[in-house]
Every structure is written in C-alpha cells, then in structure tokens.
Amino acid sequence: MKALLFTALHQPLDFTEVPEPVPAAGEVIVALRAAALNHRDVFMTQGLYAGIRFPCILGSDGAGEYQGRRVIIYPAREWGDNEHFQGKNFRVLGMPDEGTFAEEIAVPEELIFPVPEHLNWEQAAALPLAGLTTWRTLFSRCQLKQGEKVLVSGVGGGVALMVLQIAVAAGAEVFVTSGTDEKIEKAVQLGAKGGVNYRTDDWNKVLKQEAGGFDVIIDSAAGDGFAAFPGLCNPGARIGVYGGSLGKINGLSMQPVFWKQISILGSTMGSPQEFGAMLDFVSAHRIVPVVDAVFPLSDGNAAFERMEKGAQFGKIVLRT
DSSP, X not given: OEEEEEOSTTSOOEEEEOOOOOOOTTEEEEEEEEEEOOHHHHHHHXXXXXXXXXXXXXXXXXXXXXXXXXXXXXXXXXXXXXXXXXXXXXXXXXXXXXXXXXXXXXXXXXXXXEOOTTOOHHHHHTSHHHHHXXXXXXXXXXXXXXXXXXXXXXXXXXXXXXXXXXXXXXXXEEEEEESSHHHHHHHHHTTOOEEXXXXXXXXXXXXXXXXXXXXXXXXXXXXXXXXXXXXXXXXXXXXXXXXXXXXXXXXXXXHHHHHTTOEEEEOOSOOHHHHHHHHXXXXXXXXXXXXXXXXXXGGHHHHHHHHHHTOOSSEEXXXX
C-alpha cells in the first residue's frame, strides 16, 4: 500500500510503497478514505517531540471503511481504566504506533465508531483529535454549563475552532482571540459573539470592556499572554489548558487566582467513552468541522508546508 513515511528529521516525508498492515488479535483493517494533520505531526518532523523513531507513518486523525461501514477512528491507544486521567501506556496514534497517513491501518475493533451521517470523508477525518480534546476540556474538566461565557484563545486551529462550535451548540456565549482580524471575522460567522486581536496593545483590556468577565477560558498556547487570563475571569471561573506551544508563563499573579477561586485545569485528549459522547453530540447538533484545505496523500508535504506557515483556518486534510 502507499503511505507517507517519516524517515528523517527536517526532511520531506516519503510517499512510498510500504507493507500492508497485519492485524494483531482484536484488531481490524480499516481502508482509510481521509486523514487530517495536527501540529503534533509537524512538531515530530522538527524533532520537537519525545520518543521519535524512524521509520514511522504519522497521523492521528482518520476515517474510512470497515466491512462496508463508514467508521471513524479513536485517535489514541490504551487510555486505561480511570476516567480521570490516562494510564501509563496511553499514547496518541501516529507515533509510536503506525498512523493514518496511509491507505490502510490496523486498529482495535473497539476503537472504531460510526461516522456521523451528516459528515463527508474529509469532515469526518477532521473530527477525532480536535473533537475529543474539545469534549474533555470543555465538559469533563471545565464543566461548561449552558449560558456561561467562554473565551477561546488563538482561534483558527482545529481544536480552537471545535471548542467554538461545540460551546456555541451547548448554549454558551463565546468570544475569541486571534492574531488576525480575518480569523476573528470568520469565527463570528461560526457563532462567536466577537473577539480581539492579541497582537494589539492592551488586548485584554479591550476584551474586558467588550465582553465583561468569563466563566470558562480555553487555551492551548500558555506563554506570557496567559498571565492576562485571571484578570478576565469571573469568580469561580475555570481555565482549561490543552497545550503549551508558547512555553513558560511569565508574570502570572496568583492573587486573582486564589481570590476569585479560579481553577486552572490541564487536559489531554480523552477516553473512548468521551469520544463516543462527543460523536453523539456532534450528530445531534449536526456540527461540521471546519476544513481549511484538502490535499491528495501523494502531496502530503505541501499540506505540511501549509500547516508550518500557520495561515490555516480549520483542519488540513489528506485524501487517501
């Protein structure tokens, strides 16, 4: 079969012939129809990820066919027995296990789910990791309730957009931040009440004046901008964090955190049970993941280049 093979750091992936997967006990073969990129995939090609090995097929998101049925793949392995946190053997699909940037994949049968009927292949492939991360961060960790006010930072990426869409569907009032006014305008079209460009001076003060305080803030970047979040929080607010791409936080004052009884909650992926609940919600509300661009699998390196530039609005998908 054909696959995009990761063979060396800082080098293009190799679109090549590889052996067909051999299912282990309890596994089945899914004929993939589409797969989607995540920043995780790009970080690995740059050596910015633990446990890198060669060669490997990357890719955590995928949808395809099994026994004539349209299925979507839970994007991880071995969550464990505790719903509160992942077990020691938990790992995301696509390193060290072979991922979805291929024509076929072997996966445990219990980790494939029906594709929501209203989604096409590309939209389905865009859903797994972003949808699962969103569900756990918003509901399992931050306990979002209808009518609450939510801030989503850095809108434009797949998870941030899914947070926006699912929070709006859950009855929240959502505001966003972004580095471009264009992305904020697009977010408003998806249901956001408004937003601010975090590259402007005193963006947090402008946002406070526009929106007031927030009950839930969802962030993936950390960095120095995170220090402004407690000042934007209502008493009892929850800040959900699912990434830290901008590194350490400088200038964070603890006074508003303890005085306002603010909770800062880390979140990573989610369990198969949460994945099923997310799919049910997406189906019930007919949520459609935002797809930025679609490339053939053979042109996967162009897809990686687009993600590296950071200009995308939504998920970048490979059609297999």
